[in-house]
Amino acid sequence: MRRRRLYEGKGKVLFEGPEPGTVVQYFKDDATAFNGEKTGTITGKGVLNNRISEFLLSRLNDVGIPTHFIRRLNMREQLVREVEIVPVEVVVRNVAAGSFAKRFGVEDGTPLPRAIVEWYYKSDALNDPLVTEEHITSFGWATPQDLDEMMQVALRVNDFLSGLFIGCGLRLVDFKLEFGRLWEDEDMRLVLADEISPDSCRLWDVESGERMDKDRFRKDLGGVEEAYQEVARRLGVLPEAGPTDIQGPTVMQ
Known part of the structure; x- marks a missing residue:
């Protein structure tokens, strides 16, 4: 084809x-x-x-x-x-890991008191920098209303996926979401886009703590x-x- x-x-x-x-x-x-x-x-x-x-x-x-x-x-x-992809990646963190643990000097694997939502500007050239809501709205990447909706959806997704994965013996440590603007006639709504997979999630075995995601590639863990x-x-x-x-x-x- x-x-x-x-x-x-x-x-x-x-x-x-x-x-x-x-x-x-x-x-x-x-x-x-x-x-x-x-x-x-x-x-x-x-x-x-x-x-x-x-x-x-x-x-x-x-x-x-x-x-x-x-x-x-x-x-x-x-x-x-x-x-139309919103140029902002939404990361939800339930456990300190990766760059978050390094940034705050927290031991890898430390449970967080609540889910933390972070925003990153989607730019390979700039290494996807961490940004604030002020940056996002000032540069016009998304509106305050968009951010409110993305935050609410991200937390709903976290609740749902955390339960789903726990049922499979996996802990959802953190994950990345992307959103897109879907235009239907003159109306626009935000929808989840891209993918949700071990490429975009950190998944640890509940009992052993074994990494079941792309960290195995990042850290040369094999398997x-x-x-x-x-x-x-x-x-x-x-x-x-x-x-x-x-x-x-x-x-x-």
Whole structure:
């Protein structure tokens, strides 16, 4: 199949969709860390992230949290609604880890007294800097009303996913969300976009504390593919044939 490529990021390629207002997301096996300073390949990651993100976004749609997800097309592709991405990443933290622990001198793994929401400007060139609501509204990246809605949705997502993952023996340490503006005629609404997967979440085994996410790649812990497969297995979405590959579409010039 020949399709026009719209955008290629670190983990996905976006292609023109079959209908107006739709986009096809193709999940790659490419892995990056530290804003692209470390690169590699996690075999089968794209297949697993496609399945995991499909499952989680579908569950969020079911409980009334709107997302851009429409349906999975095949092993590596999803059909999603075309949105205008808000250039602000929302990070929700339940446990001190990663850059947060270093920034505040807190021991990695320290439970936080409540969920903490942080904002980051979505810019690879600037290494996605931490920003305040004043920065966001002053530069026009989002309105105060947008931020209120994004905050409320992020906390709802946290409550829902934390319970879902605990039921699978996983602790949701922190995660990143992206939002998009979905235009329908003259009306606009904010919806969850991008993906929710071990690429964008820190997931620790409740009993052992073992990392089950991209930190295994960041920290050279090994067993990266197995960790992603285990998350998919616990969610009940591991492909029966395993994370097999399919050919991507031919790009139109």
